[in-house]
Amino acid sequence: MQRFANKLRRQAYPFPHTFGAWLSKSIRHSKLPSCAMNYCPNWIAWLHLLLLHRRLCKTNCYSWHEELQRTLIHSWLLRCVPAYNNSRERNMRITLSVLGWALLVAILLSLGFWIWDITHQFQFDHPWTELPDALWHTFHYPALRMIAVWALLKGFVPVGLSLYLLDRLDARDRTQRVVRGARIVPGKELPNITRKKPRQGEPAQVTVANVSIPYSCETSHLLLAGSTSTGKSTAVDELLESIMARGDRAIIIDPNGHALSRFAKKGDVVLNPFDTRSPGWGIFNEFRKPFDFDRIAKSIVPDTSDTSAQQWHGYAQQLLAETTRALTQTGENTTERLLHWLIQAPAADLKTLLAGSAASGLFEPGAERALASTRFILSHHVGSFQHLQPGDFSLRTWLESGTGSLYLTWREDMLSTLKPLISGWVDILIASVLTLPDDNPQPLWLMLDELASLERLSSLEAGLTKGRKHGLRVVAGLQSVAQLDAIYGQNHAKTLRSCFRNMLALGCANSDPDTAKVISDGLGQSEIERIQTTHNQNKNGASTSTHRERRIEAAVLPSELMSLPPLQGYLKLAGDYPIGKIRLVPKDRPALYVPFKER
Template sequence: MSFKARDVTQGGQVTFMRWRMFLQINNILTYYLVIFLFFITTSMLFIRMTLQNIKNGLFYWYSVSLHPLQSHMVKKPVYHLEYYGKKLSYTTDQIINDPYTIYCGQLLRQELFICFNIGLVSVISLAVFFFWYLGYKGKKQREDEVTGGRILSEEPQAIARLMKKRGHASDIRIDKLPMIKGSEIQNFAMHGSVGTGKSQLIRKFLEQCRERGDMVILYDKGCTFVREFYDPAIDELLNPFDKRCAYWDLWEECPALSDLETAANTLIPMGASEDPFWQGSSRTIFAEGTNRLRDDPNRSYNKLLRTLLAINLDQLRELLAGTPASTLVDGKIEKTAISIRSVLTNYVKALRYLQGIEKSGKPKFTIRKWMQEVNDDGKNGWLFITSNQQYHESLKPVISMWLSIAANNLMSMGENLNRRVWIWIDELRSLHKLTTLPDAIAEMRKFGGCFGLGFQSYPQLEEIYGPKAAEAMFDLMNTKFFFRSPSAAVAKFVEKELGETVLKRFNEQTSFGNDEVRDGVSFGKDEKRISVASYTDVMKLDNLGCYITLPGDYPVIKMSLKYVSRKAVAEEFVPRIVQESLDEQIELEIVKRVEEESQWRALFDGHTAVTTSSPTTLDVTGSNDPLRNALPVSDSSDRKPSQSSGRKQVSTSENATAPAGGRSEELKITDVPTPLILADTEILQSDYQLYVDEQQTRDAVRKEEVNINHRRGERDQDLGDFTL
């Protein structure tokens, strides 16, 4: 409430102006409604009575009205009445006393009353209609007019009816909302923070996949889906630490060298910004070395690890002779070869947990053959690829490789648009970069491939695959579920993805003044673009609440998923006795090789060589891992750069390897001093010359590795400027 003169004046002017405008409309309506009432009453009267009775009735009431006056007249007037073709001449006394005229008068009054009420009801009804119509038009004028873009709907049932009407409704439903028919092969994306409902959404899909008998490949970090859906009678499980793990054979899985190279791309991922030479070289050695063991009747994962990680360089050089990998272990670049094997060790050692799997008594299993045996017309089993938090970092390279192989093998199943093979990957961020995934998502539609990817935020996708590849992958996800994003930056991304509504927004202006001629209201509509949902709406979504975008001309749907508690049908995890360490000979060879590498680094980096103790049993978490702990660790406090002018110092990364399954910290390469003096000790010119010769050979090898590293987005063009 306000008693300020300005507020009272403005309120009064606007109120009375609107009241005058309202009365103006009412005057116009009343004028025409009265005319309409007269017309209806008269029309009904002529319909219900004859003209003779109407005239005689009028004469009767006229005479009744004038009789008191005419009674004093000497010569009373005579009126001519019609009576069925005859004319009767009556005075007023005769008219008011004649039974026939009395009847006509009473009939006229009765019918006039009836006709008036009929007309009044009609007029009132018409008045209500006109007021409603004018109010409707006024409301429509004030409403914003949608001319394009998307709109928001909070009624899933209404969208379901629209889909059914158009014939687009699928048998796959999320609560009350059906998916678009055929949209499964156009892929699904689930975006949202932890605990917002992505796993619940996947469960709803999985229940229907089981009912339909579709083939499913499911990445289950945490083994929660295993507990609710695993059926040992028809399903397979891959987890080296789980007793139910199938006997997966690497060589059967990759029957050709090209298959091994594809698997190596995921097993040994490229770093985000490091020199791609090291990972590319490691991939080449892994693929060629593994391929050389293909025809060995005694091949095993233990022997593979012994070959790649433990045998000396001369033996490895002999094994790889005649292959592109032979130049990477050349005797002239021994230090480079040692560094390459360090990177190789960091990733390939994840295969050690598969040691002894061949002794499980199970038949050999390959993802490739399992997928080729799909039953298009019947029930299919599922493949669970699982891990848990305790072992995940150790298994990450192998899990990523398995999923990449599954995605790549979809093309070997043959074209079939009616088949459905689902690949569900929740927590995509917890895996290495799946190099085949972008192409698989783009090309697997005709093979029946259906991808469902879950991740907590779009920046995670960019971090793994890079901005362009992440954008391309996200664009291929035609059906998207956006759950809560607490970060404003990520929520703004979701706001943009939900789209805009193009509308004409109502704009009203009121003018008033001392004279009434200045009073008035003007309005118009300006075209605006507004977001379907603001980023704050995304930030404050409840758990299980989400926005859904569907392919085609459908609104953005806001809905809340129903939580369903599911009973356990299998154990989450059945521990398997795993041979966590390699045999003693391999451990000793690895430690010896790492110490040699440490000495080389001490020679050129000025660090003290690291001497390791006897190898111990490998710990699953990597804390007691000789493959990692035996590598030299640089201490920046021990570095003593030369104070001589014009000299440069060589630096390495703080650690040559990353934790098991992680990204490796690559060597940082700078210019080499001539001559080099570290820690006040001058290196012999002969040693330095040997080092320079090695670098020249390594640069030549790096140029040969261009084809290996061709997927790298940015690389150094002038390789000759780099020396170690």
């Protein structure tokens, strides 16, 4: 190819004595960079053309058409050699041209500002003769030196800023564009899209990853998906800070009392049977109507994803509902008596108590093993009731009061004991929210930092789908889809995930590609149009072809999620908002209260 180009150059310059041929030969034998060598012959050809045209016009030569044609062909062919078509060298050529023009503009601006400043500070009788002398002695006198420095700043700074802004605006890849579907923007751009100035009497927006959540997105719930130590707790802390600053109420599932120690205020309630600050609670405080017994029994003994065991859970729910109903009628409505009848009382005595009820079938002859299995399941779910302190605190009454937040706390060494109890409390709260008036509801946030740390919540799906008109906003953390599948079953877990239209996707474990795939699918897909340029070289010359190609691709690949560093992720909001690539910033918040006061 180099020999071919050299041959073209020799054909284009048949007269060795011409200036163009001499300059071309000098440059070819110089030590200039290869990219400069590729650009120079093209310019030399045009210079040769101009000189030749001038010489031929003077000599009235009529053979200049052949030379002109040969020169133009040479100039065109040089554009077809691969070295010239190389995009890197072409970009360098464009960049050098832009920088050259920018430098010229900056110099002219500086010269203009210098002339303007010096003519307004000094009186010149003969400006055209004295200005060059002043320019020559500029750096010999302090006064002239400062004028020159300021003139240079006035000329070069605007040009430099303009180049910087143009570079930022032109930073995106112009060879591809998103036709439709999910679109990713930098984290600094998304807040400008979602931020809205609150009107008079309108609350401020809550934030996560420094992105203001639109009001319309709050009731679409938020799923925090990511492995351990990726930033879920950092995101929850930022949300809680803005929620508390806005004056909203919150139900916070708080492992180790982290949120309680930093965000609690006067009037809030701590619910933990092992904490001295916790009020006394009993299941009988929640009963108001005849149908409450069945509903709350399902909260305490939830359904199971195991179809073979669901029948026994149904028996346990029925036995608990009928026992609490019977004890309410007899006046034995205390936690102590409930535990006695469910776990300790002989089967004959329990049969007498529940005679004529829907649970009487459990006491038929031959059903002894069924009754034993049912009471065994009940002992697991109500066993933690033995640690409850007597009192009249009611979750439903607290919801209806409309003041303060509720913290359900535990320490890690208490989780195995308190897990069924706290899960029952959360389910009762979710079901009770659906009974609140739906006219102008007060915002109520349910913060589930680790959804998989609780047992199955029977009312969660209803709360996610119907709670928005009652003001419910659910924020749930999820470490792995396998955890949710194990608790709720694969189909039900998929239904629950579909109820979260807002999602903060953080880093996934490399050993859990299934979770990364599910999160990637949740972020959506994009239709990408790419411009592809193909260069071909053959014996007839070179050719360039361009075509457009459209493909459907994942907005964020699973491998990208698995390679995310801690505190970085993608935020997808409900509605027509782009996906923001965000960075969480940890904030050191002082502890205002002790997280736990042991009873």
